[in-house]
Amino acid sequence: MPDVLADAQVILKRNLIGFLRQPEILIGYTVQPIMFVLLFVYVFGGAINTGSLDYVDFLIPGILVQTICFGGALTAVGLTEDLNKGLIDRFRSLPMARSAVLAGRTLADVVVNCFEIAIMLIVGVIVGFSFHDTTLVRVILGIVLLLLFGFAFSWIFALIGLYASSSESAQQFGFIAVFPLTFISSAFVPVASMPSVLRAIADVNPFTITVDAIRALFLGTPAHNAVWGAAAWGLGLLFAAVPLAVLRYRRVSAR
Numbered sequence: 001m002p003d004v005l006a007d008a009q010v011i012l013k014r015n016l017i018g019f020l021r022q023p024e025i026l027i028g029y030t031v032q033p034i035m036f037v038l039l040f041v042y043v044f045g046g047a048i049n050t051g052s053l054d055y056v057d058f059l060i061p062g063i064l065v066q067t068i069c070f071g072g073a074l075t076a077v078g079l080t081e082d083l084n085k086g087l088i089d090r091f092r093s094l095p096m097a098r099s100a101v102l103a104g105r106t107l108a109d110v111v112v113n114c115f116e117i118a119i120m121l122i123v124g125v126i127v128g129f130s131f132h133d134t135t136l137v138r139v140i141l142g143i144v145l146l147l148l149f150g151f152a153f154s155w156i157f158a159l160i161g162l163y164a165s166s167s168e169s170a171q172q173f174g175f176i177a178v179f180p181l182t183f184i185s186s187a188f189v190p191v192a193s194m195p196s197v198l199r200a201i202a203d204v205n206p207f208t209i210t211v212d213a214i215r216a217l218f219l220g221t222p223a224h225n226a227v228w229g230a231a232a233w234g235l236g237l238l239f240a241a242v243p244l245a246v247l248r249y250r251r252v253s254a255r
Contacts, residue, residue, distance in 0.1 A: 007096040011104020015078065016111060029074065030116060033067040034123050040188060041127050048189055053219065057132065060124040061214035062187025065207060067120055068113045068150030069178055075105050075154045076161030076170040083252065084166065099246045106154040113150045117143060133220025142217035145227070148234040149210050153178070155241035162248040187211050206233040 019026055037059065045055035079102075091101055121129075131139060157174050164170035184198055185191075185207035191199055202208050213230035216223035 005100075007100030008103035008107060010096075011101055012107045012111075013104075015105055015108035018078075019108070019112065025074065026112065026115070029067075029071060029112075030119055032070075033063050033116070033120055036066070037063055037120070037123055037127060044188075049193070050190060053215075053221070054128065056124065056128045057130065057219055058190075058215070059188065060120070060129045061218055062182075062185070062211045063124075064117060064120055064146055064214060065149065065211050066182045066187055067116050068146050069153040069182070069207075070175070071109055071113050071116060071150060072106075072154040072157035073171050073174045074112065074157075075109055076157040076164065076174050077167040078105060079158055079161035080164050080167045080170040083162070099249070102155070102158050102245055102249055106151060106158060109154040110147055110151055113147055117146060131218055134218055138217045141227075142214050145210070145213060145217070145230055145234070148238070149206075149230065152234050152237035152241060155238060155245050159241055159245040159248060162245065162252055181205055181207050185211060206230070206237070209233055 040059055040063075041056050045059070048055055050058040156177075157170075160174050160177070161170045164173060182188075184194075184202050185205045186202060187207060191202045191208060194202055209226050210230040210233065212221075212226040213223065215221045216226055
């Protein structure tokens with residue numbers, strides 16, 4: 001186990017250095033959620049009834065969940081590029097744990113997600129978002145929950161990247177799989193406003209549960225079982241995706 005952690009730390013450092021040398025990648029993944037915020041707040045927000053919550057307060061938790069989940073696409077693209085460049089073959093020839101390559105790659109996403117959460121909260125405050133009826137402990141718990149959910153989706157994107165033939169297809173497959181889930185949820189509109197079929201899907205959608213949990217922690221809205229449900233979804237997705245991704249990586253690197 002110590003060897004795996006040490007190897008993962010090396011891969012983590014390597015990926016973070018790569019981000020610093022290619023800041024346009026991070027800028028690209030940051031600009032998109034900022035555009036979503038501006039579009040929904042200033043174009044669509046006035047037409048959406050969110051009850052006692054201002055729409056910007058309703059929206060920002062949904063944008064945060066969407067942002068950290070789509071951030072996992074960096075893992076899918078990075079792994080696919082490493083495979084196509086033969087870098088995985090070089091890793092295989094080294095005395096290192098194979099799972100460390102995936103662990104280091106996904107941990108780099110956690111660092112990036114911390115950066116993106118900070119940026120989106122700053123943007124949210126600028127357009128009018130504010131924390132309500134909460135405490136610092138609850139806000140920190142909400143951020144930890146976001147990072148857990150994003151970490152789980154990094155492993156899901158890792159699995160997608162290991163099956164994809166190119167970085168472009170990895171990104172497309174990831175967005176096709178995740179994008180509908182973000183819109184059939186409570187991220188942008190209240191679930192009650194949806195048709196009955198979509199409402200039934202949205203009610204069990206992990207995005208809805210996680211967004212509702214973040215709203216409860218950040219804004220003091222009724223939590224019900226959302227916080228525990230979001231934690232369960234994050235851990236469940238993580239426990240399902242990690243062994244599948246590691247198994248796929250071993251098969252790919254053994255070719």
